[in-house]
Amino acid sequence: MDGRLDLRLASVLMRSCLRQGLLRRSYSSICINTCLRSAWPSHSSKLPFLRHARRTTELSAPSPIVIRRYSTAKAGAVSDLERRIAAIPIDRFRNFCIVAHIDHGKSTLSDRLLELTGTISAANSNRQILDTLEVERERGITVKAQTCTMIYNHNGLDYLLHLVDTPGHVDFRAEVTRSYASCGGALLLVDASQGIQAQTVANFYLAFAEGLVILPVINKIDMVAADVPRVLEQLETTFELDVSNAIGVSAKTGLNVEQILPAVVENIPRPTGDETKPLRMLLVDSWYDSFRGVICLVRLFDGTVRHGDSLVSLVTGNKYTVGEVGIRYPTQVPQSVLRAGQVGYIFFNPGMKNIQDAKIGDTFTTVGSEDIVEPYPGFVEPKPMVFVAAFPTDPSDYSRLADSIGQLVLNDRSVTLFKDHSEALGAGWRLGFLGSLHCSVFQDRLRQEHGASIIITEPAVQTKVQWRDGTESILQSPSDFPDVEDSRSRGATYFEPYVLATMTVPEEYIGRAIELCESNRGEQESIEFFHGMQVILKYRIPTAQLVDDLFGKLKGATKGYATLDYEDAGWRESKLVKLQLLVNKEPVDAIARVVHLSQADRLGRAWVTKFKEHVQRQMFEVVIQAAIGKKIIARETLKPFRKDVLAKLHASDITRRKKLLEKQKEGRKRLRSVGNVVIEQEAFQKFLSK
Ligand code: GDP
Numbered sequence: 017m018d019g020r021l022d023l024r025l026a027s028v029l030m031r032s033c034l035r036q037g038l039l040r041r042s043y044s045s046i047c048i049n050t051c052l053r054s055a056w057p058s059h060s061s062k063l064p065f066l067r068h069a070r071r072t073t074e075l076s077a078p079s080p081i082v083i084r085r086y087s088t089a090k091a092g093a094v095s096d097l098e099r100r101i102a103a104i105p106i107d108r109f110r111n112f113c114i115v116a117h118i119d120h121g122k123s124t125l126s127d128r129l130l131e132l133t134g135t136i137s138a139a140n141s142n143r144q145i146l147d148t149l150e151v152e153r154e155r156g157i158t159v160k161a162q163t164c165t166m167i168y169n170h171n172g173l174d175y176l177l178h179l180v181d182t183p184g185h186v187d188f189r190a191e192v193t194r195s196y197a198s199c200g201g202a203l204l205l206v207d208a209s210q211g212i213q214a215q216t217v218a219n220f221y222l223a224f225a226e227g228l229v230i231l232p233v234i235n236k237i238d239m240v241a242a243d244v245p246r247v248l249e250q251l252e253t254t255f256e257l258d259v260s261n262a263i264g265v266s267a268k269t270g271l272n273v274e275q276i277l278p279a280v281v282e283n284i285p286r287p288t289g290d291e292t293k294p295l296r297m298l299l300v301d302s303w304y305d306s307f308r309g310v311i312c313l314v315r316l317f318d319g320t321v322r323h324g325d326s327l328v329s330l331v332t333g334n335k336y337t338v339g340e341v342g343i344r345y346p347t348q349v350p351q352s353v354l355r356a357g358q359v360g361y362i363f364f365n366p367g368m369k370n371i372q373d374a375k376i377g378d379t380f381t382t383v384g385s386e387d388i389v390e391p392y393p394g395f396v397e398p399k400p401m402v403f404v405a406a407f408p409t410d411p412s413d414y415s416r417l418a419d420s421i422g423q424l425v426l427n428d429r430s431v432t433l434f435k436d437h438s439e440a441l442g443a444g445w446r447l448g449f450l451g452s453l454h455c456s457v458f459q460d461r462l463r464q465e466h467g468a469s470i471i472i473t474e475p476a477v478q479t480k481v482q483w484r485d486g487t488e489s490i491l492q493s494p495s496d497f498p499d500v501e502d503s504r505s506r507g508a509t510y511f512e513p514y515v516l517a518t519m520t521v522p523e524e525y526i527g528r529a530i531e532l533c534e535s536n537r538g539e540q541e542s543i544e545f546f547h548g549m550q551v552i553l554k555y556r557i558p559t560a561q562l563v564d565d566l567f568g569k570l571k572g573a574t575k576g577y578a579t580l581d582y583e584d585a586g587w588r589e590s591k592l593v594k595l596q597l598l599v600n601k602e603p604v605d606a607i608a609r610v611v612h613l614s615q616a617d618r619l620g621r622a623w624v625t626k627f628k629e630h631v632q633r634q635m636f637e638v639v640i641q642a643a644i645g646k647k648i649i650a651r652e653t654l655k656p657f658r659k660d661v662l663a664k665l666h667a668s669d670i671t672r673r674k675k676l677l678e679k680q681k682e683g684r685k686r687l688r689s690v691g692n693v694v695i696e697q698e699a700f701q702k703f704l705s706k
């Protein structure tokens with residue numbers, strides 16, 4: 017039996033299990049392996065691949081490239097492209113993506129494929145074409161999924177390929193899942209020197225659950241440390257994949273890259289769809305353009321769409337007139353039509369003003385077909401996990417910053433935004449993010465794209481409270497959390513969110529990794545030694561610990577070799593308290609945090625020491641305390657200046673001396689009463705910035 021067919025069967029089976037809740041979406045799942053094992057015969061022959069890798073050891077230069085830049089090209093050239101696309105039937109469409117751990121070379125490989133198909137020029141030094149945002153280039157990560165259309169001539173026939181670049185980091189998992197939904201297959205790209213890593217595992221099972229055909233590609237075979245046989249064995253044992261047709265490439269030098277597209281054409285199934293049926297168009301992604309309004313990335317399942325068509329959303333019921341349709345090639349190139357099976361962009365005229373109206377996963381159809389077109393099941397909206405409060409460094413900057421944040425939120429629907437206010441820092445916002453990387457990327461974008469300076473509080477997670485009467489509330493801000501003495505807290509039970517973290521760690525660092533997990537209140541779920549001296553560790557860990565840079569600490573403990581991935585593991589009862597910083601007995605709201613009881617002491621002490629460093633000495637005494645309700649757990653005192661008022665005085669002048677000291681005491685009293693006001697904003701800012 018054909019192994020690939022079996023893989024699809026197994027995945028259909030698994031998806032139906034997932035849907036019925038019989039299977040948790042956990043990649044450790046034995047069920048998946050069993051599914052696969054029964055579907056896949058064992059594959060012994062890795063030889064053809066290895067022979068091939070050896071044969072092509074000299075570095076081949078990238079093939080000669082035709083320069084095509086349609087964004088600036090004349091209308092004639094555009095219609096050439098259109099004619100070529102129009103002549104390609106849907107059975108010669110292929111939609112695919114690249115599944116990989118971060119840094120395994122996905123963006124580099126995408127560039128090579130775009131060059132190979134003449135979509136971009138090889139001479140173009142502008143690398144990583146699909147990573148358009150500045151922050152993506154700078155940090156080398158992909159945040160938003162991009163797509164690019166390519167035309168590839170195979171055995172004399174044109175094929176229309178859509179390559180979807182997916183983010184690798186777990187924070188952006190929703191983007192990944194959405195990208196997979198528009199694909200029929202995936203290249204499973206693994207670094208030949210590093211082998212399978214946490215995100216390879218997670219992303220593989222996501223792709224697998226979507227029913228994608230998986231083609232293994234081993235990258236970076238040019239590296240001295242490359243160990244191709246080891247990686248092949250890992251792929252075979254971990255995923256039970258057929259590696260006999262795996263391709264070994266160097267995305268950097270271009271070696272063997274030309275073998276990938278024939279494999280895509282031959283192995284990845286064509287998209288299903290019928291262009292003669294009424295339009296059934298899935299909204300995959302959207303972004304905001306200040307001139308055109310919301311631009312939507314769409315995947316057509318049935319029918320066609322062109323300029324001037326009247327469309328209706330099956331979710332909102334809103335009606336629109338199509339302003340333009342087109343493909344990304346890799347810039348936006350207008351087309352007269354998009355057909356079933358294609359992935360392209362679309363915007364309306366008049367433009368869609370509000371990005372909230374562009375519901376990801378929404379289905380659009382032509383006005384009149386609402387009742388006969390079945391909507392696509394849609395996607396689960398991602399939930400924010402990390403919350404921070406943000407304030408302008410300079411309060412007069414508020415409205416400018418409000419604009420900037422608004423702009424960014426327009427393009428990142430996964431950020432939640434509320435107004436917030438702090439006594440110490442003034443008016444600001446409370447923002448929710450998918451994870452800490454997402455949060456820091458947002459800050460970077462704010463700085464880069466808008467040059468705004470901003471104070472951001474430490475990332476925190478939500479808490480759940482079950483009140484005495486049985487009702488439940490989800491609290492986002494520490495200010496909503498009741499004090500110990502508060503009557504509301506009597507009989508209340510608290511819960512905090514947990515994740516199931518999967519880590520891969522080289523065997524030699526296993527002890528340190530376990531130590532770190534235990535000290536972060538983790539509970540071991542499983543430990544599994546797998547080929548090549550790697551260990552897969554699974555821990556249940558409070559999300560609060562995860563967002564407190566657990567990954568950074570893990571990397572630090574393993575010389576950067578560990579990888580981490582996680583999934584939501586629900587709420588768990590927990591001993592939570594609200595820790596507050598008091599300055600001269602007044603709580604500083606911006607610094608309050610909900611923490612586990614076991615951490616309150618250490619954190620409280622750290623707070624008072626750190627805060628003391630940033631407060632300038634005053635004419636009066638400043639008392640800095642950390643407290644849980646009325647209970648003080650740490651204290652520091654900042655001594656006042658003592659101006660030597662007696663300096664110029666003759667030693668024997670006792671009455672004068674008394675009078676001067678009295679006067680000084682009076683002055684101090686007056687100052688102390690307004691003590692909190694005198695503490696400069698800068699102190700809070702310095703305290704909050706890491
Ligand atoms: P992504 O995170 O998966 O998109 O990875 P990138 O494409 O950004 O690549 C990560 C790093 O690996 C970059 O520094 C690339 O230059 C490098 N890289 C990618 N492919 C190869 C390869 O085939 N050989 C070598 N030696 N380096 C590569």
Ligand code: MG
Nearest residue numbers: 123156157158
């Ligand atoms: Mg990338």
